[in-house]
């Protein structure tokens with residue numbers, strides 16, 4: 001029979017790794033299961049400057065996450081790579097079934113985060129990786145000295161546009177309204193950046209090309225006017241980066257855990273509607289999705305696992 005862990009943490013982003021750290025320190029047998037690389041969205045974030053105490057110049061998401069992983073392991077949390085296909089969360093022993101095996105635990109912390117929303121234009125699927133990207137850290141260098149467009153008006157879009165401007169010769173933010181949602185401090189830096197331009201009240205309607213994306217049609221949402229934007233013939237391609245928010249990774253829990261528009265509903269102590277099942281980080285209903293709030297959720301969830309196990313002995 002498989003080992004029954006005290007805690008299984010699903011997802012190794014800042015919430016999951018912090019949960020692993022706290023559960024490990026509480027001497028709970030802990031397994032962190034992750035399907036890809038550690039870090040979740042932080043793994044594709046170039047610069048982290050608002051995590052408390054983080055004053056290291058140029059700290060990237062991956063470098064911060066690498067230390068979080070090490071810290072969780074140092075306190076005994078095990079880490080396993082698997083893709084979980086189904087979960088049975090009711091009852092005293094929770095079961096997670098993965099591609100490589102089954103995992104059992106007295107408590108589970110769901111920390112599966114969220115993934116980038118598609119831009120929503122025609123032909124989008126055809127050009128992902130052939131002009132369209134959702135990760136500036138991963139793909140900026142492909143667009144060294146090319147023209148790049150960024151869709152969105154929030155913190156992610158503006159920060160990633162500034163990062164892209166270190167590579168591209170020109171970066172244009174395409175935003176559906178005529179003002180940005182991003183924090184004022186971020187906006188100030190963006191407006192002062194000579195390589196950044198703005199296309200207001202505009203959405204991308206369609207992307208076009210043969211093998212590579214070489215043109216797109218944008219639409220003015222106020223006038224309905226359509227404009228074709230073509231790649232410089234010398235380039236043959238331009239970049240289109242989407243940063244318009246995220247969708248929660250919660251399909252696996254549908255029908256078991258209470259969801260609100262796909263996000264897991266918890267109380268302030270990270271309890272879901274199922275005893276012994278907790279949620280932490282971007283996957284849950286909350287007002288601020290940041291590394292610091294994800295880490296805080298993870299710590300609370302782990303401590304609640306300890307309490308639940310003590311009370312149900």
Ligand code: NAP
Nearest residue numbers: 050120152153154155156157176177181243244245288289
């Ligand atoms: P966000 O704040 O939800 O912003 C999404 C942006 O995309 C908005 O400007 C929105 O337009 C636009 N948008 C949404 N759907 C669209 C569509 N279908 N077509 C065109 N545009 C669309 O998302 P985010 O920027 O990814 O940030 C997510 C969270 O992470 C936020 O809480 C943010 O503060 C946080 N974050 C913080 C930092 C930081 O502090 N350094 C960095 C990155 C992210 P409207 O404005 O018109 O709604």
